[in-house]
Amino acid sequence: MQDIFPGYDEAEVLRRVAERWTIGDDDLFPLPKFEIRCPICGSADVQARNWQFVYRDAGGAKYRCNVSFKCTVCSHVMTFGVVVPERMYEMHLSSPGSKLYHWRDVKARLEELGVLPRKRER
Numbered sequence: 001m002q003d004i005f006p007g008y009d010e011a012e013v014l015r016r017v018a019e020r021w022t023i024g025d026d027d028l029f030p031l032p033k034f035e036i037r038c039p040i041c042g043s044a045d046v047q048a049r050n051w052q053f054v055y056r057d058a059g060g061a062k063y064r065c066n067v068s069f070k071c072t073v074c075s076h077v078m079t080f081g082v083v084v085p086e087r088m089y090e091m092h093l094s095s096p097g098s099k100l101y102h103w104r105d106v107k108a109r110l111e112e113l114g115v116l117p118r119k120r121e122r
Helices: 010-020 086-090 103-112
Strands: 046-055 063-071 077-083 098-102
Touching: 010 077, 046 103, 063 086, 098 103
Parallel strands: none
Antiparallel strands: 046 063, 046 098, 063 077
8 A cells, every 4th residue: 555644754845845846045936847737638738826825833844835826728726735945934924824926926026036037928
């Protein structure tokens, strides 16, 4: 039977997350390093929706960012619960809580930082 309760420590979780998401020292938001595809229709035509930084004090990693995407073909919404380093969380919140960013705000900030090239929306 597959071990579905592996019990990794936070350092191991962050190491694994860093393989698939941008969570390094210079990163402001976790971005996927892989192609997002809809699990329903298989389309790669997805739209970023929002980033929600949350603090969770129920065991395990405390700092997370729920990153949501919506398939523009079938409208399925998918959310990735990305564990982030404390440093990234504290760039957005100075105390335990939650903060939500709309995709337009994230896009504008990443363009300002030069992470994304500026381009017009379709």
